[in-house]
Each structure stands twice: as structure tokens, then as C-alpha cells.
Amino acid sequence: MDAENWTTEQIEAYLRQALPAPEQAKLKADLEQDEQLRAEVAAYQRVLEGLDALQEENFRAQLDSWSAETATNDQTALIAWYLEGQLKPEGQQMMEARMAADPAFWEEVMAYQQLIGGMEAAQDEDFRSKLEEWEAGMAQQANSGKALKVVSRRPMWQYAAAAVGALLIAFSTFSLYLKANYSGPALSRVYYESPISERTMGGENAESTPLQERMDFAHRQLIGKEYNAAFMAFDSLMREIPRSNLDDFNKTLLLEQAGWNRLLAATAMDNPPIDLIAEARRIRTTPGHEYAGKAEQLLNDLESRWYRWAN
Amino acid sequence: MSESYSEDNALLEQLRSGDQNAWRNLYEEVRSPFRLYFIRYGTAPEVATEMFQEAMVILNRNIRTGKLQAPLKSALRTYIIGIGRVLLMRKGTDTQQWEGEIPEIPILPEVEDQQERKAKAQLARQLLDRLGSPCRELLELFYLKNYVMEAIARELDLPSPGAARRRKHDCLRKMRELMTA
Numbered sequence: 001m002d003a004e005n006w007t008t009e010q011i012e013a014y015l016r017q018a019l020p021a022p023e024q025a026k027l028k029a030d031l032e033q034d035e036q037l038r039a040e041v042a043a044y045q046r047v048l049e050g051l052d053a054l055q056e057e058n059f060r061a062q063l064d065s066w067s068a069e070t071a072t073n074d075q076t077a078l079i080a081w082y083l084e085g086q087l088k089p090e091g092q093q094m095m096e097a098r099m100a101a102d103p104a105f106w107e108e109v110m111a112y113q114q115l116i117g118g119m120e121a122a123q124d125e126d127f128r129s130k131l132e133e134w135e136a137g138m139a140q141q142a143n144s145g146k147a148l149k150v151v152s153r154r155p156m157w158q159y160a161a162a163a164v165g166a167l168l169i170a171f172s173t174f175s176l177y178l179k180a181n182y183s184g185p186a187l188s189r190v191y192y193e194s195p196i197s198e199r200t201m202g203g204e205n206a207e208s209t210p211l212q213e214r215m216d217f218a219h220r221q222l223i224g225k226e227y228n229a230a231f232m233a234f235d236s237l238m239r240e241i242p243r244s245n246l247d248d249f250n251k252t253l254l255l256e257q258a259g260w261n262r263l264l265a266a267t268a269m270d271n272p273p274i275d276l277i278a279e280a281r282r283i284r285t286t287p288g289h290e291y292a293g294k295a296e297q298l299l300n301d302l303e304s305r306w307y308r309w310a311n
Numbered sequence: 312m313s314e315s316y317s318e319d320n321a322l323l324e325q326l327r328s329g330d331q332n333a334w335r336n337l338y339e340e341v342r343s344p345f346r347l348y349f350i351r352y353g354t355a356p357e358v359a360t361e362m363f364q365e366a367m368v369i370l371n372r373n374i375r376t377g378k379l380q381a382p383l384k385s386a387l388r389t390y391i392i393g394i395g396r397v398l399l400m401r402k403g404t405d406t407q408q409w410e411g412e413i414p415e416i417p418i419l420p421e422v423e424d425q426q427e428r429k430a431k432a433q434l435a436r437q438l439l440d441r442l443g444s445p446c447r448e449l450l451e452l453f454y455l456k457n458y459v460m461e462a463i464a465r466e467l468d469l470p471s472p473g474a475a476r477r478r479k480h481d482c483l484r485k486m487r488e489l490m491t492a
Contacts, residue, residue: 008480008487016376047487050435051454052375057432058455059371062331063364066338071360074346078356081347090353 006030006037011044079112085239089210092236093217100221100229109232110273182301182310185225188268191298195219195257211237211244211254222261227268234262253290259283260291267298277302320381327374329457338367341388348392352409354399366394375457438486446482453479 006014006027013019014027031038081087082095099106181190195215218233237258241251263279266272280302283295301307325333342363349359370391373379385393396406439447449467452458460472460479469475 008484009476012480012483018377043487043490044483046431046434047438047483047490050431050433050438051450052372053428053431054435054439055375055455055457056368056372056428060364060368062334063338063367066335067360067364070339070342074356074360077343077346078350081350086347087351088353091351094350094353094355 006040008044011041012048015041015045015048075108076112079109080116082109082236083113083116085236085243089214089240092240093214096214096217096229096233096236099232100226103228106228106232110228113235114273182304182306184270184272184311185227185268186310187298187301187307188222188227188264191267191294192222192261192264211241211246214240215254215258218258218261222265225268227265231262231265231269231273234258234265238262256283256286256290260294263295263298267302316383316386319383319387322387323374323379323381323383326371327457328459328462334371337387341391344388345392345395349395349399352406354404359395362395362398363391365398366391369394438489441489442482442486446478446485449475449479450482450486 010019010023010027014024017024019027027041031041078095082092087095095109099109214233214237218230218237221227221230221233238255241254241258244251246254259279260283263274263276263283266274266279267276277299280295280299283289284292284299286292289295322333322337326337345363345366346356346359349362350356354362370379370387379390383390396409400406439450442450445467449463452463452466453460458466460475463469463479464472464475467475467478469478
């Protein structure tokens with residue numbers, strides 16, 4: 001059979017591997033014998049490949065337009081997966097590295113965290129009682145005429161402004177002293193302790209290794225004064241550790257370590273995303289907490305006038 | 312066969328017939344779980360999005376060429392994630408320890424680059440432009456929009472699917488002749 005005897009339909013079916021087997025074999029055999037047929041089939045192949053390529057090009061353009069329409073929520077979804085703990089340790093690390101490298105992204109994550117945290121708290125019965133407690137406290141302050149402690153500082157500022165040069169220098173020196181010893185970053189440095197990994201992690205559990213790596217990463221951020229990144233890293237560990245398969249002993253140790261260091265990272269931040277005093281109190285009052293004693297000291301510092309002045 | 316696969320088998324037929332709504336719905340349904348699956352294990356979000364686009368192109372190609380046919384051995388969503396895993400493994404990422412029963416999808420290595428594909432598409436476009444309007448329309452419906460013969464007959468007011476099939480091969484022959492004209 002020569003080129004004249006094979007129809008366009010058969011040639012197309014041959015090229016698509018859709019001819020019945022005997023015909024497929026026959027055409028193949030003819031191709032070996034007939035140069036004209038080979039040229040003919042090759043020409044159809046170019047036409048069909050061109051049509052397939054054109055179809056794919058159109059499909060890609062269609063996908064691009066769908067992607068542009070659906071991508072608007074990609075970042076929100078990404079942050080929600082992270083905050084909801086849906087990512088594996090590798091995913092968490094990728095997010096934390098991204099936050100450390102991109103302050104705008106970090107701020108976005110923080111905003112969502114506050115939003116989600118706020119919504120969770122709104123459902124919490126304790127939150128309602130806390131509101132009532134704050135309300136009662138504010139009413140008491142208003143009644144006793146001590147609405148804001150900052151009022152008591154005003155005469156001192158006025159005095160300083162009017163004081164002679166020697167007093168100004170003395171005040172500046174005092175201010176520098178306060179910054180060096182009572183600013184958030186200074187307190188964070190004073191209370192920071194390097195982790196003792198052998199003590200905090202069991203060696204046998206395979207799951208401990210990625211967690212330990214993330215803990216090391218978080219500590220490096222804190223030591224390197226990358227407080228925002230350190231906060232997020234310890235914060236995500238606090239969500240991840242309870243879901244791990246570690247035994248209760250190691251779980252508690254790691255959680256305590258992550259919680260304490262998250263507090264130190266937050267203390268060093270310009271705008272701490274958590275209530276420092278409430279968190280220090282939580283650690284101090286947790287029975288058997290490894291950092292309870294240190295939390296008490298930190299709490300004293302955070303509540304001191306020196307801290308307020310330095311910050 | 313599970314109920315979900317029967318649904319997916321029906322969906323596969325819709326996809327094969329070029330139903331744009333079916334493709335769009337599948338795209339929207341699978342995009343987020345696909346991205347989450349890969350981002351969860353540390354794949355950068357941008358890479359996951361690119362991989363999803365590529366996996367959809369490969370799915371489209373496999374359906375068009377008949378490599379993927381009913382009855383399906385896995386849900387379409389799982390199949391698409393399987394394509395993504397193969398793509399990622401080709402980039403050197405080990406995904407063996409990842410959770411989930413994701414099938415190994417055989418994907419041919421890309422034998423042509425983007426330029427080559429563009430050149431082929433360009434040739435087809437030029438040939439279609441030189442064809443008369445009725446033939447161009449018919450070939451576009453069949454090859455670019457994946458219409459079945461019944462739909463083409465209805466669309467072009469032809470007496471039967473058989474007539475549409477004959478017309479299609481006449482047109483394809485004309486297109487081939489234009490190559491050497």
C-alpha cells in the first residue's frame with residue numbers, strides 16, 4: 001500500500017497511536033518501504049504537533065487568567081495555614097525565614113495573628129471575666145484620681161526642661177543608664193540563657209531533631225537581635241510542640257523554654273505583640289515552671305518605674 | 312470503585328470534551344489543596360503556584376492524548392498532586408517520606424523547549440489563518456476547544472457527526488497541503 005492509499009484519518013490515528021494494531025503495524029511497515037509516505041506522515045505530524053502546541057498555548061493563557069483572578073487570597077491562605085499550624089516543620093521554617101527577610105510580610109503575619117488571636121479570645125469565657133476585671137480596675141483608678149501614672153512625671157519633665165546645664169547633663173546620663181539597664185533589649189539580654197540541648201531534648205525520638213533545629217534557629221535569631229523573627233520562631237514552636245510525639249517530660253521542657261524565650265524576644269521588641277506582664281505572670285504562676293523564678297524577677301523589672309522611663 | 316472516583320470519571324469526560332466550566336471548577340477546587348500540600352513541606356509559595364499551572368497543563372495533555380482514561384485509579388485531585396510530586400522530584404527534592412497516598416504519575420521528560428513549542432504553535436496559527444473560514448472554524452473547535460463531533464455538527468449546522476468527521480479530515484488535508492503550497 002502506498003501514500004495514496006492511506007487516508008488523512010488513518011494517518012492521524014497512526015500518529016495518535018489510535019489505529020487498530022494490525023493497521024498500525026501495516027502502516028509502519030509501509031513507511032519503511034515508501035519514502036513518499038514517510039514525507040507525507042512527517043508533514044501531518046508537523047501540522048498536528050502545531051495544533052497541539054497551539055492548544056497548549058491557549059490553555060496556558062487561560063490558566064494564567066484564572067490564576068490572576070484567584071491569586072488575590074494566596075497570601076492570606078498562606079498566613080492562615082502557618083498560624084493554624086497546618087505546615088510541617090519544613091514549611092514553618094520556610095515561613096520563618098521569609099518573615100525574617102521581609103519585614104512587611106512579618107507585619108502582615110503579626111496582624112493576622114492578632115486578628116485570629118482576638119477572635120479566639122472573644123470566644124473565651126476567661127476573656128469576658130478579664131474585661132470585667134479591667135473595667136473594675138479602671139473605675140477604681142478614676143475614683144482615686146490616679147488615672148495615669150504619667151501625670152506624676154510631668155513636673156519632673158518641666159523641671160528638667162527649665163533646669164541648668166548641669167542638671168540636663170545629669171538627666172541625660174541617668175537616661176542613658178536606664179536605657180542600658182532597663183530597656184526592653186537590655187532586659188532581654190540580661191535574662192537570656194543559652195539552652196542546654198542535651199538536657200532539653202531526648203536523643204532517641206526522631207521527631208526531636210527537626211524541633212531541635214528550629215529551636216536552635218530561634219535562639220540564633222534572638223542572639224542575633226532579630227527579635228521579630230525570634231518571636232515568630234518561638235511562637236510557632238509553642239504551637240508545634242504540643243502536637244509532636246515527644247514524651248510529656250520533653251514536651252513540657254521544650255514548651256517552657258520556648259515560652260520563656262518568646263517572652264524575652266517580645267520584651268526586646270518595639271511593639272510587643274503579647275502582654276508582657278500577663279505572660280511573665282503566667283510563667284511565674286505555672287507550677288514547676290523551669291523559669292518561674294526568673295519570670296518573677298523580670299516581672300519586678302517590667303513593673304518598675306525604671307522600665308517605664310527607659311521605654 | 313468508590314463513589315468519588317465515579318464522580319471523577321464523569322468529570323474526566325467533561326474535561327475531555329473541553330468543557331471550560333469543568334476545567335475552571337477543577338482549577339479552583341484543586342489549586343488551594345495543591346499549594347498547601349507542597350508549601351506544607353517547605354516548597355516556596357511561588358514555586359508551588361508555578362508547579363500547579365504546569366501540573367494542569369500536563370493533565371490537559373494527558374487527557375487530550377488519551378494517556379489518562381476512565382476508569383481512574385485515583386481521584387483527579389490526587390492525580391494532579393502526583394504530577395506535582397514528579398515535577399518536584401525532577402528538581403531534586405526527595406518526597407518519598409511525605410504523607411498521603413499519592414500515585415507515581417509517569418510523565419515524559421520535556422523533549423522540546425518553550426521556543427520549539429512556540430515555533431510549532433506559530434506554524435499552526437499561520438496555516439489556520441490561510442485556511443478559509445469554515446475549515447478554520449471547524450479545526451479550531453476540534454483541536455483547540457476539544458469539541459466532540461456531535462457538538463461540532465450542531466455548532467456548524469452540519470447534517471451529522473459523520474459529516475463533521477469527514478469535513479474535519481478534508482480540512483486537515485487542506486491544511487497539510489498549505490504547508491507545501
